[in-house]
Amino acid sequence: MTRTQLVEEINRKRSYLCVGLDTDIDKIPPHLFSTKDPIFEFNKQIIDATLPYAVAYKINTAFYEALGSRGWESMEKTAAYLPKDILKIADAKRGDIGNTTDMYAKAFFEHMGFDAVTVAPYMGADSIVPFLKYEGKWTIILALTSNFSSSDFEQKKLASGNELYKLVIETTAKLGSSSNIMYVVGATKAEELADIRNLIPDHFLLIPGVGAQGGSLSEVTKYGKNSDCGLLINSSRQIIYASSNEDFAQEAAKVAKAMQMEMSLYL
């Protein structure tokens, strides 16, 4: 999916919502266990119900890998089920040397047809460049995450005066463009978004941590939005576990719709 297509979808749906499919076998409604693939059945119903309100879906690979090859199969089926006009993100946080990164690109872009993959930058450009060879695909690089221990390394000051996450942004932005690189920036750091926008005015930011984790949609939008919107706000648990009963998909749709309606005011 190109940047033009993504921006068109955002304007058409008046939404920059990404639904996070962190589908946990221990949290899905019990009635789904009578189906052949409860994880896929859950995802399918969540997707059907929330599709009018979302422009992206993010599959967190860990939740599928916890179930082994069976979980990996549910992930493949979910990726295949998502329609073409949706940005399909593999939240895989991979990061390795070049020849191994080639294999991850095959896994997520070729084998499963994802449009985007999240990448950990610790090992440097080798972890990123192989993904950038794919036309119309996106590499979403971890910059400043929303978890408590992001202060351990990401926020550490370098001898040059910058925090590590800023060096990550500056260094990796040169490897591609705002049409094939995005950054993960946690919503709990809304005031830091202004700084990040100075570094990369044009790039899209994938923002987790709004809602359940405490970030405010209006604050994040205020500091993070650019002229192409430039934001994808992810919500996982708050949407997909809105209800633990048979009405889970309708309840998920209600939460997604409320977020989309708030977003439409800001666009």
Add this chain to the structure above:
Amino acid sequence: MTRTQLVEEINRKRSYLCVGLDTDIDKIPPHLFSTKDPIFEFNKQIIDATLPYAVAYKINTAFYEALGSRGWESMEKTAAYLPKDILKIADAKRGDIGNTTDMYAKAFFEHMGFDAVTVAPYMGADSIVPFLKYEGKWTIILALTSNFSSSDFEQKKLASGNELYKLVIETTAKLGSSSNIMYVVGATKAEELADIRNLIPDHFLLIPGVGAQGGSLSEVTKYGKNSDCGLLINSSRQIIYASSNEDFAQEAAKVAKAMQMEMSLYL
């Protein structure tokens, strides 16, 4: 596998060799394609042939994921095939927030029975602590990798005067002990091993990049060895692709044996 058991195996086999199963469907001998699961068949023969010379096997998840759920199945079968007295390493380089790391721990330690998993430290302690809850399991943290772009971030000087990889070692070593944490240190930086040994005299180091990537076994051993050996030297391509013919397993064994014989001199 506990530290005592690992050290016993090293002394028994007089080896600190780790065989890297970076099994690439495009590189395995063509005659294996008549079998039901060529990747597993290749691994099985490599394991059978090299087992007398190795104390650890490292499965690089990317190569399996490139084939989707079918590849994930070959990985599960390979992990199950490895005998109990071998340290089974998932070279997964995962790294995420706490609740997601829990899921990765389930995937690698519970579902597949690996003894160890490699972890990327960018997001801090949250990416590590959940793995440490498992008795007898190991978390192998990326410190200084052997790839060219390790200079992008790992080797950058912090305001405190230390390089980032040293802060990673100092910070994360406090989260566990030398009985449940190891570090990845690339062999191309043999002289830096002495520095690292000052920081962590007791920890095991997993060292890739000997052989094909240019590091010297004698140099690495000189700077990296401690009283419990404290080293696992990984070799992947040099062993598993020693021959591309029907004799691939015997040729792999010859290379592994030569490495083990050199190692036995240093122990």
